[in-house]
Amino acid sequence: MEHRVLRELVEKQELVDTREVESVIATLQCSGQKEVNLAVKNAKIAFKSWSKKSGMERSRVLLEAARMIKEQKDAIATMETINNGKSLFESRLDVDTSWQCLEYYAGLAASMAGEHVQLLGGSFGYTRREPLGVCVGIGAWNYPFQIACWKSAPALACGNAMIFKPSPFTPVSALLLAEIYTKAGMPPGLFNVVQGGAATGQFLCQHPDVAKVSFTGSVPTGTKVMEMSAKGIKPVTLELGGKSPLIIFSDCNLENAVKGALVANFLTQGQVCCNGTRVFVQKGIIDAFTKEVVEQTQRIKIGDPLLEDTRMGPLINAPHLERVLGFVKSAKEQGATVLYGGSLYVPTDPKLKHGYYMTPCILTNCRDDMTCVREEIFGPVMSILSFETEAEVLERANASPYGLAAGVFTRDVQRAHRVAAELQVGTCYINNYNVSPVELPFGGYKKSGFGRENGRVTIEYYSQLKTVYVEMGDVESPFENQ
Numbered sequence: 383m384e385h386r387v388l389r390e391l392v393e394k395q396e397l398v399d400t401r402e403v404e405s406v407i408a409t410l411q412c413s414g415q416k417e418v419n420l421a422v423k424n425a426k427i428a429f430k431s432w433s434k435k436s437g438m439e440r441s442r443v444l445l446e447a448a449r450m451i452k453e454q455k456d457a458i459a460t461m462e463t464i465n466n467g468k469s470l471f472e473s474r475l476d477v478d479t480s481w482q483c484l485e486y487y488a489g490l491a492a493s494m495a496g497e498h499v500q501l502l503g504g505s506f507g508y509t510r511r512e513p514l515g516v517c518v519g520i521g522a523w524n525y526p527f528q529i530a531c532w533k534s535a536p537a538l539a540c541g542n543a544m545i546f547k548p549s550p551f552t553p554v555s556a557l558l559l560a561e562i563y564t565k566a567g568m569p570p571g572l573f574n575v576v577q578g579g580a581a582t583g584q585f586l587c588q589h590p591d592v593a594k595v596s597f598t599g600s601v602p603t604g605t606k607v608m609e610m611s612a613k614g615i616k617p618v619t620l621e622l623g624g625k626s627p628l629i630i631f632s633d634c635n636l637e638n639a640v641k642g643a644l645v646a647n648f649l650t651q652g653q654v655c656c657n658g659t660r661v662f663v664q665k666g667i668i669d670a671f672t673k674e675v676v677e678q679t680q681r682i683k684i685g686d687p688l689l690e691d692t693r694m695g696p697l698i699n700a701p702h703l704e705r706v707l708g709f710v711k712s713a714k715e716q717g718a719t720v721l722y723g724g725s726l727y728v729p730t731d732p733k734l735k736h737g738y739y740m741t742p743c744i745l746t747n748c749r750d751d752m753t754c755v756r757e758e759i760f761g762p763v764m765s766i767l768s769f770e771t772e773a774e775v776l777e778r779a780n781a782s783p784y785g786l787a788a789g790v791f792t793r794d795v796q797r798a799h800r801v802a803a804e805l806q807v808g809t810c811y812i813n814n815y816n817v818s819p820v821e822l823p824f825g826g827y828k829k830s831g832f833g834r835e836n837g838r839v840t841i842e843y844y845s846q847l848k849t850v851y852v853e854m855g856d857v858e859s860p861f862e863n864q
């Protein structure tokens with residue numbers, strides 16, 4: 383189905399049938415080498431005119447696109463829910479952080495500047511911050527629209543062109559973004575969407591005219607993307623997986639800590655890279671905390687994600703559901719206690735009965751060496767671990783190959799900052815979790831990747847610095863009068 387048609391159906395609310403489990407919402411063709419070459423060729427042409435525009439001109443187009451996204455928020459969110467399965471409530475939040483990202487980089491587009499340096503004898507130098515060229519964005523399936531915006535907004539603001547490949551599991555919403563960008567005034571070809579899986583991704587990474595790759599996905603695929611990019615000496619941004627710790631001290635505000643733990647584990651059915659799935663709770667409050675967490679988790683409304691009061695929809699697909707349930711099974715085998723959930727969920731609505739639903743899971747009696755505590759599950763499974771001292775919990779929290787995020791709940795302000803400084807992670811939340819204001823950089827340490835999305839610093843990842851030396855005197859040559 384052509385995407386314009388799909389969007390019109392959403393606007394007219396004629397997509398009711400997509401609530402039928404396993405119904406086809408769109409059929410799209412994979413892009414092969416030929417289509418990738420064409421996309422790169424068109425992007426190169428568009429780059430020529432776009433990169434010559436002033437920052438203010440680029441800013442106006444991005445602001446118009448942000449306005450259109452805001453205006454079409456409900457239609458885009460509905461599409462995203464159909465695309466991914468997350469609740470409509472959450473899709474709306476994703477659309478908000480998407481237009482906010484465009485607005486933010488529109489604001490920075492005109493401020494891209496170099497510096498002026500005075501040198502001996504009146505000579506001077508200056509630097510110019512210049513775009514890279516044709517950038518590639520490769521996205522995961524958990525935040526399809528948001529990832530497309532978080533990658534394209536800074537790239538385009540800096541004067542680059544972008545070719546974006548969404549995950550083949552969620553191919554639709556990036557197309558809406560392409561339409562919006564074009565209507566907002568971007569030259570055709572400046573933001574291209576190509577569809578496909580690993581092969582298409584490889585064509586993109588290996589293309590000699592691609593200047594940079596920004597990737598969101600798993601560590602094994604990120605490794606391959608980096609290898610391919612290394613062959614072409616291309617810079618990469620890697621937003622990879624995680625197994626983040628959430629540390630709850632006994633002096634915390636318990637009510638907030640419980641809410642934080644749910645937000646850290648159950649958004650988007652737990653399929654969030656930065657989730658705080660290793661929940662370390664200080665011994666004195668572990669019983670009170672666990673009781674309240676279980677009570678609140680039991681109340682999460684699971685079901686049709688298009689309904690206003692649903693907070694948990696289905697997982698992305700059947701193999702992934704099986705994989706997540708497999709982690710729960712192995713946790714039990716290794717001695718963990720399933721205090722709540724962790725099983726297949728069959729909604730009462732007969733249309734949903736074959737959906738990929740599961741109940742959110744709380745595991746206790748966990749040890750650091752268990753698979754559920756060491757490996758990224760990417761599903762709604764929270765492991766609760768007990769600790770006694772700050773030094774002990776820091777050592778255990780950092781004992782992971784990942785370093786995407788962490789959280790700490792405490793009323794002791796000095797401890798909060800001390801712990802944040804010691805945690806080996808790219809983002810640390812104090813007394814909250816999983817809030818992603820676009821003004822703040824987001825990205826990982828260790829195997830969770832490098833480079834950043836959002837924040838002012840991302841301008842540096844989508845531009846390069848040229849130094850210009852200006853001689854105000856004569857050339858002094860060592861070869862003169864020899």
Ligand SMILES: NC(=O)C1=CN([C@@H]2O[C@H](COP(=O)(O)OP(=O)(O)OC[C@H]3O[C@@H](n4cnc5c(N)ncnc54)[C@H](O)[C@@H]3O)[C@@H](O)[C@H]2O)C=CC1
Pocket residue numbers: 520521522523524525547548549550578579580581582583584587598599600601602603604606607620621622623624654655656758760786826830
């Ligand atoms: N740090 C972050 O910001 C985020 C990280 N993730 C991580 O992503 C994973 C889940 O997402 P998935 O889509 O399953 O990851 P994935 O690594 O399987 O796929 C990600 C993207 O790479 C493409 N791809 C697959 N093989 C490729 C290859 N050889 N060359 C180039 N591209 C290729 C896929 O088609 C998809 O678009 C989890 O591990 C999660 O932690 C997910 C979202 C955000």
Ligand SMILES: NCCCC(=O)O
Pocket residue numbers: 524525653654655656818
């Ligand atoms: N809004 C949080 C982004 C995290 C992720 O892409 O998984």
